[in-house]
Amino acid sequence: MNKYKTLHNPAYLKIDLMLNGIKADNETIQRLGLDLRYGYTGVTGGLDILLPHNTWVNASFLEEFAKSSKYELVLRDKKTFIKAGDESVKVDIMPKPEFYKLSTATGIPLSKIGAMHGGYVAITPDTRCEFFNMNIECRYCAGNFNSGGSGRVYTVEEVLETVDAANKEGKAEIVYLSIGFSETPDGGIEFLKPYIKAIKKHFNTLVAVEALPPKENHFIDETYAVGADSVLYNMEIFDERLFKEICPGRDRLIGRERYIDALKYAAKVFPNGTVATHLIVGLEPAESTIKGIDFFTGIRVVPILPIYRPSVGANLLNYKVPSLDDVLPVYRDLYHAVKKNKININWVRDISVITTPIEARFFAKTKFNKTLMERFYKTKLGVKTAWGLSTLRRKLRVREGGEG
Numbered sequence: 001m002n003k004y005k006t007l008h009n010p011a012y013l014k015i016d017l018m019l020n021g022i023k024a025d026n027e028t029i030q031r032l033g034l035d036l037r038y039g040y041t042g043v044t045g046g047l048d049i050l051l052p053h054n055t056w057v058n059a060s061f062l063e064e065f066a067k068s069s070k071y072e073l074v075l076r077d078k079k080t081f082i083k084a085g086d087e088s089v090k091v092d093i094m095p096k097p098e099f100y101k102l103s104t105a106t107g108i109p110l111s112k113i114g115a116m117h118g119g120y121v122a123i124t125p126d127t128r129c130e131f132f133n134m135n136i137e138c139r140y141c142a143g144n145f146n147s148g149g150s151g152r153v154y155t156v157e158e159v160l161e162t163v164d165a166a167n168k169e170g171k172a173e174i175v176y177l178s179i180g181f182s183e184t185p186d187g188g189i190e191f192l193k194p195y196i197k198a199i200k201k202h203f204n205t206l207v208a209v210e211a212l213p214p215k216e217n218h219f220i221d222e223t224y225a226v227g228a229d230s231v232l233y234n235m236e237i238f239d240e241r242l243f244k245e246i247c248p249g250r251d252r253l254i255g256r257e258r259y260i261d262a263l264k265y266a267a268k269v270f271p272n273g274t275v276a277t278h279l280i281v282g283l284e285p286a287e288s289t290i291k292g293i294d295f296f297t298g299i300r301v302v303p304i305l306p307i308y309r310p311s312v313g314a315n316l317l318n319y320k321v322p323s324l325d326d327v328l329p330v331y332r333d334l335y336h337a338v339k340k341n342k343i344n345i346n347w348v349r350d351i352s353v354i355t356t357p358i359e360a361r362f363f364a365k366t367k368f369n370k371t372l373m374e375r376f377y378k379t380k381l382g383v384k385t386a387w388g389l390s391t392l393r394r395k396l397r398v399r400e401g402g403e404g
């Protein structure tokens with residue numbers, strides 16, 4: 001009988017590690033050869049660990065709170081384990097990619113432009129968000145996009161150099177392009193267009209766009225037509241009152257209703273399972289996140305559930321990190337809701353910084369049987385096929401709509 005049950009279930013372990021981090025002493029850090037210059041702190045800056053059942057997690061280990069975690073990283077005979085009490089499971093540590101050591105021809109370190117998290121590379125070509133200038137930034141935002149930051153806009157060439165280097169290492173199956181708020185009606189898609197087009201032209205990779213909803217729906221059609229395979233408009237908080245309080249910019253300049261309308265529309269344009277919205281776990285009561293999951297899956301939108309851990313610079317006072325028991329009902333609901341609404345859960349997967357719907361199967365009471373298709377899309381060939389199918393579908397749809 002295992003005393004540490006969470007250790008032996010990858011989804012429980014992932015959430016517990018995201019909430020509480022992992023202990024790692026200096027000797028282990030040195031023996032693992034971790035180069036601490038490459039962003040191992042912050043919201044998504046922890047250690048990428050591959051747990052059993054191909055489950056990725058990003059676990060903090062340098063922050064103060066990680067020192068009291070019940071989990072510890074240990075090395076035995078050159079193998080890595082996560083240990084709790086006298087029990088342990090074997091894991092793999094994902095070293096920071098080699099491309100982090102390279103720079104663009106213009107001298108910018110690629111690690112500043114692209115961040116790897118499991119099977120995808122995240123790129124924010126414009127690091128500014130205008131909410132900050134108006135003091136209506138999302139209260140949990142630690143300001144990666146802040147107006148006082150580098151303010152650097154990376155060129156298409158610089159982004160291509162980054163994708164190319166990640167691709168050569170086999171680490172760019174999906175490229176996430178994100179953008180903060182700007183006061184243009186298109187939600188930033190006009191700015192992102194040349195990046196999407198160039199990436200699709202040069203690489204066989206899937207592109208996801210994470211943006212704020214545009215004011216008019218035709219920009220959503222354009223997002224699809226130009227080459228995005230997936231789109232995320234992150235409502236973040238489902239409860240109306242808390243949405244106003246925590247996301248004042250999103251509330252005042254976009255509005256909750258517009259999020260819902262844009263997501264509903266996008267779900268009709270993009271393939272099943274490729275339209276998603278974040279609902280941050282821990283910033284509203286679990287019942288309210290569950291209402292959000294049920295609502296969004298009902299309109300064929302995939303809820304993605306990051307766990308909030310306050311980081312330096314965020315503006316949320318008196319926040320209490322929830323316990324594993326507090327958040328489990330939310331993840332259980334996620335799996336049942338996506339299954340009930342027949343949402344394809346193969347697109348949003350292999351991500352270390354959030355729990356994906358496919359991982360939530362480990363919380364379900366019913367036995368999970370992977371279908372042949374689910375197994376197939378996990379393979380390299382499956383990813384290439386998904387890319388080919390998505391390109392074909394787009395061509396047909398755009399032709400039907402009379403564009404392109």
Ligand code: SF4
Pocket residue numbers: 129130131132136137138141142143145180181
């Ligand atoms: S939209 Fe909100 S979370 Fe995104 S960068 Fe701006 S303030 Fe931060």
